[in-house]
Amino acid sequence: MNILIAPDSYKDALPASDAAEAIAEGIRRAIPDASTILCPMGDGGEGTLDALLVATGAEGRETRVQDALGRPRIAAWGWHPETRTAYVELAEASGLQQLAQKERTALHSTTFGVGELIREALNAGAERLLLTLGGSATNDAGAGMLSALGARLLDSQGRDLPPGGAALSELAELDLSGLDPRLRTLEIEAAVDVDNPLLGHRGASAVFGPQKGATADDVATLDAALGHFADLAATALGEDHRDLPGAGAAGGMGFAARAFLGATLRPGIELVMEQVDFRHRLAGVDLVITGEGQLDGQSLAGKTPIGIARAAKAQGVPCVVLAGRLGQEWQAAYAEGVTAAFTLADGPMSLDDALSRCGELLVDRAENIVRLFTAHA
Structure with a gap:
């Protein structure tokens, strides 16, 4: 049998x-x-990296990054030198499971560490990146990731915004001129395990914010802040991805991956089944x-x-x-x-x-x- x-x-x-x-x-x-x-x-959530390493024979590597609260953490990622492919799991850097219940704060958690992992993959010579987006502690629509990769998010006084999704309500200028140029040639597939849009009653804040510590008032604050961010992103990029299925994955990281990194969003289980x-x-x-x-x-x-x-x-x-x-x-x-x-x-x-x-x-x-x-x- x-x-x-x-x-x-x-x-x-x-x-x-x-x-x-x-x-x-x-x-x-x-x-x-x-x-x-x-x-x-795995379907893109925590643990998917382990499944990919077993299936592909990729090397397991570790990098010191910031966690969702800005604290130092050693995060794992995968590197397959023959295909120049990097495997990055968001939950390794900004995962919800790393935070105690009382530490969970959807208003202020950041994806900065995910950007640090992507930068490390670029430093290794990655030409292809598989990014898994489940299990996040964050609701910042990828703003932290963008900051780690060289973008600047500024308030009306020209100051860098503090971490977290709530701060996006004060965003006045989205400066993408410093975004790492190597991203332009990096082929990215983002594995998502949900099909939610960025905003609204099915959006990142409303559906997933409460499990990350958001109250009803916090959800309203975050949804408005992410909507403001999406408005400025649409102006800067000339296209709007807020309604894309999967844009709400990982607190809006699906939106950022597609809008700013040019990633293709695919159901995580399909990507993993393909890899194995x-x-x-x-x-x-x-x-x-x-x-x-x-x-x-x-x-x-x-x-x-x-x-x-x-x-x-x-x-x-x-x-x-x-x-x-x-x-x-x-x-x-x-x-x-x-x-x-x-x-x-x-x-x-x-x-x-x-x-x-x-x-x-x-x-x-x-x-x-x-x-x-x-x-x-």
């Missing part, structure tokens, strides 16, 4: 590589001689097991399990999802190729218990699923 194991990370619990190992252990308990293909995945040659890996497979922390109706917008299920469905392979939680409207996943979905919990438990036992629960659930699958076969 050939089983392809392709989970995303389980947020706050296990990276995708460890999750894949746990699922494989459960399979071996049920079928000791099963053939397992481990293929850790996922459809080739499906050949001859009897079952696919995937999963992540939560499966719900929003997963259809581009989350890993749905991308995996769609690919499996196209080749007639059953696909099982192991989720930490099944949220509202998760049943919509059936139409996308999900054969069955299971939660990990084996009884009532606290979130802390669920997180600490994630690996153990994955092992048990995978064993049970494969026992059932083989009994049916």
Whole structure:
């Protein structure tokens, strides 16, 4: 029996590589001689870099950058010298998971560290960049990133704006003359795991701001500030990208990547599947097991399990999802190729218990699923 194991990370619990190992252990308990293909995945969120490094054989490198609050941090990135390709994960520099709950401030967090990683990739000689945009602690529409890459954002007195999205309400001049010229020839693909626009009720601030510490008043402040930024950007660039699907990803980083860096925005799971040659890996497979922390109706917008299920469905392979939680409207996943979905919990438990036992629960659930699958076969 050939089983392809392709989970995303389980947020706050296990990276995708460890999750894949746990699922494989459960399979071996049920079928000791099963053939397992481990293929850790990601859709652009935190942990996607690890999946890309495993899949491509790229070198893992580290660079000292600023985190979302301007503090020093060592951030990982990937370098593939043969193809001159750099892999940069926003969450490594400006990730939400690096901040304690009380530290989260959507008003003032910055993407400056992401710009530092891109600059390091340019220094290495990058000709192509794959930038993943999930898991951000920021809502500054990429303003910090632009500053790190040489742009200047000035107030009416000619002073540089302080970090954060709220400060963009005071933006009077957007000076792009110092933007690193090497960006003009850098081919950039940005992996996004949402299709939200920059502004409005589905925009970056309204939908994702609250999880980054924004109150209702903060959301209104940020949406207005990002709208002002988009107005000046449209004037400076001669084109307006605020309504582009994915522009609202990572607190507006999708907007900045497209508008200022000329990036192509693509669903993250599609980009990662392309990098790992996922459809080739499906050949001859009897079952696919995937999963992540939560499966719900929003997963259809581009989350890993749905991308995996769609690919499996196209080749007639059953696909099982192991989720930490099944949220509202998760049943919509059936139409996308999900054969069955299971939660990990084996009884009532606290979130802390669920997180600490994630690996153990994955092992048990995978064993049970494969026992059932083989009994049916």
